[in-house]
Amino acid sequence: MARVEDKVVAFGRIIDHGEFHEIASLGVDYYHRKKGIGKKMLFFLIQKAKRIDARKPIYGVTHLPEFISSCGFVHAEDGYPDYLDYKRKHACRLDESKISIMEWKGILG
């Protein structure tokens, strides 16, 4: 979670799937958006996942590829875990064509 003063303004989580990490449930309070908080939270989660196990790939399933690509995620090629495809097709409310599977390929500064 991220706080501004005493108020929780953002949250997100890392799911450890064994062979890979998934970043999920990322959200920023409506009135605090577009100020860089989402990006900070995403980098925080990436750093945390890398500290847990730097060898595991990090994925995200999202309807906002533009947002997470600003932090080093790219569209995942074939070969990603089946679970992610299942989630894209079944677990998201939007049409599956609007959901992207992204893999982090960035560099931590």
Ligand SMILES: CC(C)(COP(=O)(O)OP(=O)(O)OC[C@H]1O[C@@H](n2cnc3c(N)ncnc32)[C@H](O)[C@@H]1OP(=O)(O)O)[C@@H](O)C(=O)NCCC(=O)NCCS
């Ligand atoms: C998506 C969300 C987390 C972004 O949080 P935020 O704090 O507003 O994002 P930031 O200000 O850190 O923006 C980071 C970058 O992403 C871009 N971005 C942010 N929201 C965007 C959107 N809806 N569509 C496209 N690009 C977006 C910003 O322009 C910025 O780009 P830049 O680095 O080139 O300037 C927030 O809008 C949100 O909580 N949305 C509802 C929940 C949701 O959709 N979660 C899924 C996230 S994968």
